[in-house]
Amino acid sequence: MYYKELKISPPFMNASGILSFVSVFEYLEKLGVNVGAWVTKSIGQKERNGNENPVIHQDGDILMNSVGLSSPNLDDFEKELKEYKGKTPLIISHYGEKPDDYARSVARFDKYCIAHEINLSCPNFIPGEKSVLEKVNPQEILKAVREKTNKPIIAKLSPAQDYLEITERILDYVDYICCGNTIRGLDIEPISGFSYLSGRFGGISGEVLRPITMKMVYEIYKEFGDKIGIIACGGISKPEHIISYARAGASLFQIGTALAKPSVEIVNFFNTLGDGIETLLKKIGVNSIEDIVGVNYVD
Amino acid sequence: MWIKRRFTIDEIVEHNKYMKTFFFDETIESSPGQFAMVFIPGIGEKPFSLSSKNSITVEKRGKFTQKLFQMKPKDFVYIKGPLGVGFRNKDYLAVAGGSGIAPMLYLINNAVIKSLLYGARDNEHLIHGIKDCVVYYATDDGSYGYHGFVTDLITEDLVSQHSKFAICGPEIMMKIAAEKLVELGVEPKDIELSLERYMKCGIGLCGSCECSGRRICIDGPVFTYDEILEMQDFAKFKRLPSGKKQKII
Numbered sequence: 001m002y003y004k005e006l007k008i009s010p011p012f013m014n015a016s017g018i019l020s021f022v023s024v025f026e027y028l029e030k031l032g033v034n035v036g037a038w039v040t041k042s043i044g045q046k047e048r049n050g051n052e053n054p055v056i057h058q059d060g061d062i063l064m065n066s067v068g069l070s071s072p073n074l075d076d077f078e079k080e081l082k083e084y085k086g087k088t089p090l091i092i093s094h095y096g097e098k099p100d101d102y103a104r105s106v107a108r109f110d111k112y113c114i115a116h117e118i119n120l121s122c123p124n125f126i127p128g129e130k131s132v133l134e135k136v137n138p139q140e141i142l143k144a145v146r147e148k149t150n151k152p153i154i155a156k157l158s159p160a161q162d163y164l165e166i167t168e169r170i171l172d173y174v175d176y177i178c179c180g181n182t183i184r185g186l187d188i189e190p191i192s193g194f195s196y197l198s199g200r201f202g203g204i205s206g207e208v209l210r211p212i213t214m215k216m217v218y219e220i221y222k223e224f225g226d227k228i229g230i231i232a233c234g235g236i237s238k239p240e241h242i243i244s245y246a247r248a249g250a251s252l253f254q255i256g257t258a259l260a261k262p263s264v265e266i267v268n269f270f271n272t273l274g275d276g277i278e279t280l281l282k283k284i285g286v287n288s289i290e291d292i293v294g295v296n297y298v299d
Numbered sequence: 300m301w302i303k304r305r306f307t308i309d310e311i312v313e314h315n316k317y318m319k320t321f322f323f324d325e326t327i328e329s330s331p332g333q334f335a336m337v338f339i340p341g342i343g344e345k346p347f348s349l350s351s352k353n354s355i356t357v358e359k360r361g362k363f364t365q366k367l368f369q370m371k372p373k374d375f376v377y378i379k380g381p382l383g384v385g386f387r388n389k390d391y392l393a394v395a396g397g398s399g400i401a402p403m404l405y406l407i408n409n410a411v412i413k414s415l416l417y418g419a420r421d422n423e424h425l426i427h428g429i430k431d432c433v434v435y436y437a438t439d440d441g442s443y444g445y446h447g448f449v450t451d452l453i454t455e456d457l458v459s460q461h462s463k464f465a466i467c468g469p470e471i472m473m474k475i476a477a478e479k480l481v482e483l484g485v486e487p488k489d490i491e492l493s494l495e496r497y498m499k500c501g502i503g504l505c506g507s508c509e510c511s512g513r514r515i516c517i518d519g520p521v522f523t524y525d526e527i528l529e530m531q532d533f534a535k536f537k538r539l540p541s542g543k544k545q546k547i548i
Contacts, residue, residue, distance in 0.1 A: 019514075020506030021542065023532075027512020041506070041542065049540040054336070054344035056500040058303050058379070067505055072543040080544070191305075191375065192340035260502045262384070262517050 003175040003229050006115050006152045006252060008036030008089065010274045011289060012242065015233050015256035016093035016117060016156070017041050017067060019266075022084040029086045033267040034274065038088050039254065042095040042119045043105055044071040051199035057187055059196075063206045063257055064185055066199030069095055069122055074105060081112045091154070093117040098136055099144035107148040115151050115175075118142065120166070121158035123184035123203040138166050142173035154178050154231060159209075159216045167224055177224075178231040178254065179216040183209065206257040210235030214248050221249020221294050239276025246289050247296040301502070302327075303336075303379035308372050309353075314426040317359050318398070319368060326352040327378065331405035332385025332493055332521040336501045338377035342366045346498045346516070348401040348467075349381065351408050356426075358398035382501050383520050386491050392416070392461035393432075394476045396449055396468025400426055402493055403467060407432055413461060418449025418468075450475045458483045467493040470547055474534040477524045490524035496537055507538060 013035050019025065020041035050070030057064045071077070084090065092113040096102045106116050120138055122131070132141075138155070145153055155174045157163045158181035167177055182203025187196045195201070213234030221230055232250035236242060237258035245253060259266055277289065286292055306323040313319050327335065329349050337355065338344040343363045350356035359368050370376070386402070389411035395403045396418050404426075406412045412432045419425045422443035425436060435452050436444025445452055450472060464480055466473045473492050480490055496508035496515045503517030511530035513519060527533050536544045 018504055018506070021509050021512075023512045024506050024509050024514065025512075030512070047541045047543055052343055052540075053499060054338050056502065056504070058502075065500065065504070067499060070499075070507070070541050072541050076543045189340040189377075194341040196338075196340070198343060257504065260500075260504050260517070262503065263513065 003227065004150075004152045006154075006176060006229065008114070008252070010034060010036050011251065012253040012255060012270070012273060013037040013039055013091065014259060015039065015254040016119065018256045018259050022080050022086065022090070025088065025090075026084065026086045028263055028266060029088055031263055031267045033270050035088060035270050036252070037091050037114065038086070039091045039117060040093055042069060042071065042093040042122065043074065043077045043109070044069060044095050045074065045101050045105070047071065047073040047076070051197070054197055055199065055202075057196035057202060059187065061206065061208060062187070062204065064187065064197060064202035064204050065182065066197040066202035068199050074108060078108070081109065084112070089114040091115045091117055093119055093156070095119040095122060095132065096141075097132060099140045102141050103144040103148050106145045110149050110151065113151065115154060116145065116149060117154040117156055117178060118145055119156045119181075121156055121161055121181040123158060123160065123182055123201070127200050133161065133166070137169075139169045139173070142170040146173040152176060156181055156233075159183060159212045159234075163216055164219060164223055167220055167228070171224060171227055174228060176229040176231050176252070177220055178233055179220060179250070180209070180213045180234055183212065205235075207235045207237065210241060214245060217245055217248040217250050218296075218298065225249050225294055239273055239280055242273070242277055242289075243280045243284075243292070246292050247294070249294045251290065251293050301380055301382055303377060305375050306378045308370055308374050308376070310372060311370075314356075315423055317424050318356065318426055319359075320350060320354050320356040320404075321367070321370070322354045323378070324353075327380050328352070329381030330385040331409055331411070332402045332491075333381035333383050334520060335378045335380030335382060336498075337367070338379070339363070339366055340377070346382070346501055348405070348493070350401045350404040356398075356401040356404055358424075379501065383516055384518070386411075386465055386493075386521050388463040388465075388489075388491065390461065391463050391465045392457060393465040394449060394453065394468070395466075396472045397424065399466075399468030399493070401467075403465070404429075406465060412465070414457060416449050416452040418452075418472075448472070448475075450479055453479045453483070455483050458485060462489060464490040465493075466490065470494070470534045477527070481524070487525035487528055488523050491521050492524060492527055493520045494522060494527075494533075495520065497540055499540075507540070507542065509538065510536075
């Protein structure tokens, strides 16, 4: 296989922007959580507040957020990385406005992590801003980043992007595609006519994303599965979802919205997820998740 | 599980120039110490302690609370709640500073406070007429009650009459109060404090409100003091909206 394998066990972690800070990861570890890695919040170049509240909107099964890439600056971020005492390895998520931005933070934080996630698809920026791929060719970003690290590089794309075309363009520089991100949406408060979110638009997350993201995993695996690995991220809340995503083509898994839980419950959630996966694999009659990656009869 | 829906303001009680209680047309199944995110479309959203099953008690501070203070009965807000973990005990000696009185009003409503030590900067910031418990007032400028900090009112005699303690107010004040209680022989596990941090999602996802790894919105806001003693950032650091850590002065 071409790609630099990201060897983590168990094969699941949090999604970027969820739990966010190394101090939270450390505390969960102290409580006994077992995850393969922790993914940090996307780090940008400058200190940035993101959108004002409300940044979360929930109605029935719909959950949307417009946090809008809030971030401390690189110096403040590094201070916390230096203080991280956890044993679980870190994956650092990066965002920027141009290739240099990504390259700079990848180079600077390379020693703190086992892999880099390149966020090319955050759907909730501040009103008036453009998304990064409206400004820059993704190939230039990944090329710049590849020059700075030998560690696995994950490109985080969204089901709302032309992901097959983008993947093809960045194929030579990337080891994993993270499928996917939240999908941009809008919900309007009926009486006042204002958006429920101060950032106007927000990323839809949770269960509703799963079939959309699973199709993305399936298609990317079919086209490029022999050249890159796939991380599934969208609506995972139980072991069955992980097995289904594995069959679609993913070998690693990220959990986001399902972590809206007190710390003790997060620990319990992750620690029973592994057992649940084992049970299902036994039922299928295989030993490990790797045995079923991409094994499906959809066609 | 929390809900988010539109609530109509039923009644507004103006305690003083700076503090009002907003009563809603429906109740939120909740316990004292839990909070709600209050959303005014086009203006913003902020977390507030519930002061009863159907009210919030708010101090006027910034843009959002100014807008809230202009609202009238029959106006609506959205409420997402109840959120977080509240107080767990009863027969409290409670210590409240400033707007930290809000969750205490809920405890008083539930008849679980025996005595309340309540401080504010001056008489104009105090809520008067609190019933159903013994209230000892303090003001920084001496305009009402004891002249000085509310924590000065914590005495050995008063402490010996209680076995459970609840504290809510500015973090430094809470630290002083808790330390004083411990000096007087109280077990840290018998003291509960309600913490406050800048909050974004309010449901445990974003991590913005973390204090030494605990997400205040979902692991708290009420913690026992023995847990807080393990939180190194308590009364030392908070996070800004960007996530940058800043010293608490």
